Amino acid sequence: MDQKEFYIILHKYRQGTATPEEIAFLEAYYDLFEVEENVLDKMDEVAKAQLKNIIKVGLSEQIAAEERKSSSKVIWIKRWAAAAVALLLIGVASYLFTQQNTGPTNKQEEQVTKLDIPPGGNKAVLTLADGSSIILNDKENGLITQDAGAEIVKTKDGQIVYRSKQAAQNAALNMISTPRGGQYKLTLSDGTKVWLNASSSIKFPTVFTGTERKVEITGEAYFEVAKNKNMPFKVSSAHQMIEVLGTHFNINTYDDESADKTTLIEGSVKIYKLNQQGKEENISTILKPGQQAILTSQAKNFKVSDADEEAAVAWKNGYFKFNRDNIQTIMRQVSRWYNVDVEYRGKISEDLFVGKINRSENVSEVLRILQLSKINTTIKGDKIIITN
Incomplete structure (x- = not known):
């Protein structure tokens, strides 16, 4: 099969006219990048790298994870993955057809490549x-x-460290907050390490005293709690309180998300639901490593399930990971990290996206994922306009 025939099948798939045999052929082409490199001859290096990142790495990892979880889902996931591969490649095929016949016509894509927004960085107050x-x-x-009994030091790698110099009789509260487009790392006086994502905050005592270590957060934070069996560590947010002795976990509690998500990486945590007055209700759950607790505002209890640990802490490790996320979920992350507003015009796409991309990339590289699925994006100042 030559390239022209391959593009014709992709074009038919896009139009919904592909036969079952042609769809099966596209499914069999899952390993396209390893066995048919000639298909990519007319793509520039940036497009090649991006597609390989989304398809070869992201999708294959997702399939492997789902196969380990449940054999009953293998066929469905494989079919979904192949369809996603075809969908992404359709964007390339359509682009090549357009280039061969009429030359560049997509003014919106040209504008995105000309106007760009840099990523966020270490910013906090x-x-x-x-x-x-x-x-x-x-x-x-x-x-x-x-x-109040602590020295506050900025280290050469840019993080803040609290060093206890003397016992404080009255605990003084400090707060570190990040704006949109910001992140920060700090070490509390007990040695607990905290990573703050964009649009987040943590309120904490300069020196921990008494019988417990208590902090309050908004937004998203990752904790590596220093062990102290005599002083439990408690993290409070608007709807829940987490109690630990020493552990690693991530908590996502953004107001614009549909639920609070707590993901346990190491150790053990107990989570209590809080009422509107911030008091503990008689509702709690205990997490084991690899589990995630989800709490919505309407839920009467926590929903506990196996976690995608990598996706939960991807931001802390310097990248986005999309695991069958819809466009609105993706763009909320984009909005916070790139300090942009998002406007939707027309029907919002129901497509789901899988892939990884470094958070150090300009916003145009994230938008390229959407463009390959035929979603138009335009950057106007500090706003991204999504049309479908």
Whole structure:
């Protein structure tokens, strides 16, 4: 089969006129990038790398994970994956047909390549006990200040470390908050490490005293809690409270998400549901490593399931991972990390997306995933317009 015939089948699939035999052929082409490199001859290197990243890495990992979970889903997942591969390749085939016949005509795509938005970075504001604020990304490395028994130091790798100098009789609360387009890492006075995602905050005492270590968060944070069996560590958010002794976990509690998600990586946690007054209800659950607890505002209890640990902490490790996510879920992450607003015009796509991309890329590389699935994106200033 030559390239022209291959493109014709892809075009028919896009139009919904492909025969069952042709669809089966596309399913068999799952390993396209390894066995038919000539199909990619007319693509530029950026497009090749992006497609390989989305299809070869992202989809194959998803299929393998689903096959391990349940043999009853293998056929469905494989068919879905092959269809997704075909869908993404259709974008390439359509582009090549257009190039061969009429030359570049997609003005929206041209505009996206000309206008770009850089990724976020280490940005945060420290609010001290007296209410004064310090913009951390403007500060030089070294001692920043002292507050209520603790030295606050900025290390050479850009994180904030609290060092207890003396026992504080009255705990003073500090807060570190990140804007859209920001993230930050800090180490609390007990040695607990915290990573804050964009549009997030953590309120904590400069020095932990008493019988417990308690912090409050908004947005999303990853914790590596220092072990201390005599002082449980508690993380409170708007709808729940997590109690641990020493463990690694991620909590996503953004207001614009449909649910709070707590993902346990190591150790054990107990999660309590809070009422509107912030008091513990008689509803709780215990997580084991590899599990995720989901709590919606309407739910009477937690929903516990196996977690996609990699996806849950991808942001902390420097990349996005989309695991059958819809466009709105993806664009909420994009909005927070790239500090942009998102506007939808027309019917919102119901497509699901799988793939990985580095968070250090400009926003155009993330939008390319959508463009390959025939979703138009336009950047206007600090706004991304999505049309389908």
